[in-house]
Amino acid sequence: DQQVKQNSPSLSVQEGRISILNCDYTNSMFDYFLWYKKYPAEGPTFLISISSIKDKNEDGRFTVFLNKSAKHLSLHIVPSQPGDSAVYFCAASAGYGGSQGNLIFGKGTKLSVKP
Amino acid sequence: EPEVTQTPSHQVTQMGQEVILRCVPISNHLYFYWYRQILGQKVEFLVSFYNNEISEKSEIFDDQFSVERPDGSNFTLKIRSTKLEDSAMYFCASKQGSANTEAFFGQGTRLTVV
Numbered sequence: 143d144q145q146v147k148q149n150s151p152s153l154s155v156q157e158g159r160i161s162i163l164n165c166d167y168t169n170s171m172f173d174y175f176l177w178y179k180k181y182p183a184e185g186p187t188f189l190i191s192i193s194s195i196k197d198k199n200e201d202g203r204f205t206v207f208l209n210k211s212a213k214h215l216s217l218h219i220v221p222s223q224p225g226d227s228a229v230y231f232c233a234a235s236a237g238y239g240g241s242q243g244n245l246i247f248g249k250g251t252k253l254s255v256k257p
Numbered sequence: 258e259p260e261v262t263q264t265p266s267h268q269v270t271q272m273g274q275e276v277i278l279r280c281v282p283i284s285n286h287l288y289f290y291w292y293r294q295i296l297g298q299k300v301e302f303l304v305s306f307y308n309n310e311i312s313e314k315s316e317i318f319d320d321q322f323s324v325e326r327p328d329g330s331n332f333t334l335k336i337r338s339t340k341l342e343d344s345a346m347y348f349c350a351s352k353q354g355s356a357n358t359e360a361f362f363g364q365g366t367r368l369t370v371v
């Protein structure tokens with residue numbers, strides 16, 4: 143039972159263009175969403191997050207959008223750079239209700255940014 | 258910048274042997290986690306630890322697994338009798354607070370069971 147789904151295993155984008163990575167979730171108790179970036183042989187690195195009380199959070203080239211009614215979030219990277227090439231994981235947590243903020247991850251989307 | 262450190266980076270063990278994976282979380286963090294990623298699959302939650310006890314564990318975290326915080330700095334994951342299917346990258350993570358804060362991950366330990 144996948145509570146967090148990233149349906150695109152891979153995405154290829156030209157340098158300078160926008161990258162849009164999508165994520166869907168099923169658990170309505172999730173109230174905090176995060177994006178992590180992962181290079182091979184390294185641990186996930188936190189990128190950006192959004193609380194369920196917001197619908198948008200922006201940090202430099204990275205913007206996360208949350209649509210609670212659709213249980214969908216997306217990560218926009220603009221402009222994309224070759225150094226952004228990595229696997230991006232969407233994660234969610236239910237901060238209250240006893241879960242202690244455990245992160246539930248999607249399967250990841252491998253982004254390739256071509257020069 | 259503070260970071261989560263894990264040792265060893267790679268551990269090879271024979272099936273049936275016990276292994277201990279070690280982690281030093283960020284010093285002022287209170288919540289500790291172990292995750293694993295089997296090759297080609299997603300990062301999976303194993304266990305969370307707070308106030309010197311397990312707060313939640315997944316179905317994967319069966320009786321073969323245990324965690325411990327033996328002193329003020331280390332956080333260990335023990336697998337009592339390893340199986341081939343335990344081969345994976347194991348990631349330790351820590352958080353400062355429980356809700357609405359990001360977890361910081363270590364570089365991982367690659368466990369290979371032969």
